[in-house]
Amino acid sequence: MNPPQPPPLPPKPAYAPDPRYAAYAASPAAAQWQRAPRRRLVPWHSKTARAVALFSLLALSGVIILAMVRQQTGTEGFLVGLGLAVFPVPVLIAGFCWLDRIDPEPRRNLVFAFAWGACAATLVAILANGFATNWLENNLSTLSPEDAKTWGATVFAPVIEESVKAAAVVLLFLFRRQNFDGVTDGIVLAGITATGFAFTENVLYLGNAFGQDQSLGHTGLDSLTAATFFVRIILSPFAHPLFTMLTGLAFGIAATSYPRRRPLRLALPFVGLATAVLLHSIWNAATTLGDFGFITVYGLFMLPVFAALTWLAIWARHRELLALRTYLPPYVTTGWLSPTEPISLSSLKTRSVARDIARRAYGPTAARAVSEYTAAATSLAFLRRRAHRTGPTPDFPTQERTLLHHLWHHKPTAHPALLQALHTTHRPVPRQAPCSPDGRHMPPFGR
Known part of the structure; x- marks a missing residue:
């Protein structure tokens, strides 16, 4: 018995929002007689070599940063810092995954982003920040060691740290472009990268604080460890994610907007990075203003910016949901x-x-x-x-x-x-009998 012939293709849909974009899908009946062509964009050995090289880089960075942090804090301080620094990580990652649940990023992208922030970015930042502070102390005789640390924290550290965190977003934007669909993806990838960075940095700060408390005999709520935990874990666990999310936001806009303005698309990531650096500098400078100045900057500046960016991320996710009604007809x-x-x-x-x-x-x-x-x-x-x-x-x-x-x-x-x-x-919609691919009616799901 001869197989049934596929029906002719239906006419081109009237939906055509852009004359440059005339692609449309064949009908299911016709597509059953076609096989999607398999096209390997990158040879398997090149992809494998790239993955092995990247994994090796992250693993080496992780081993080095682990040794450096343990050397600075001691074994006991490292374990205490590790135990305290882990508290905000599940909350932040759960928040970003909730934001990304419309079109979740592949898990490998999220793991790479966190690993890059926790290992490679932190290693580069520690080395570069130390080099910058030493250069200021040795080449500017008018600066005391404390002034050199202040300048390093407010000028050099924000540039270095935001740049190395942004590198993860750049790599995913270039090599995982098919998964980079807009503002939400940029915010999520940047936020998870910064979460990994903040985690390692918090281990270092909390471990050092614990070591100082041990040497001075301080314990309880009056200890430096408790104060550091309150400021970095309770009061501002969103600080690093907030800064880097501005860079991710700019990449998300550049990914899906201004197709005819290439210079603007290229400039947007740099504008986002510059904004992240500025916000980071203001935050670091607030620590030199005393308790009142710090609380003022936190309440009148940081919290409103955080609230505005959170609202923007939720609004962007809502816009992405509405895109399904626009582009699926x-x-x-x-x-x-x-x-x-x-x-x-x-x-x-x-x-x-x-x-x-x-x-x-x-x-x-x-x-x-x-x-x-x-x-x-x-x-x-x-x-x-x-x-x-x-x-x-x-x-x-x-x-x-x-x-x-x-x-x-x-x-x-x-x-x-x-x-x-x-x-x-929803409100009642016209009922229709669901059909299987062969056209037969299917029973509805039982209630």
């Missing part, structure tokens, strides 16, 4: 998605309810299928948004087809759950 026209799915996929509540429905009906495997489906649809919308704003890349058809096949693979499980979740979380 072409796939409704060609039959990959149902008319209600751009609405359901643009709601985090509906996604969560759909996962719960699938889990109760068919178990964890079905819930994972819903998660995979929503992730593929989100990546597809962001891919089309990036192509609309900056022009499609040569490998756009390959990426699009890969995501569409991934989407179609999980559709039989995810589509009924999303449809039922939409009825639960």
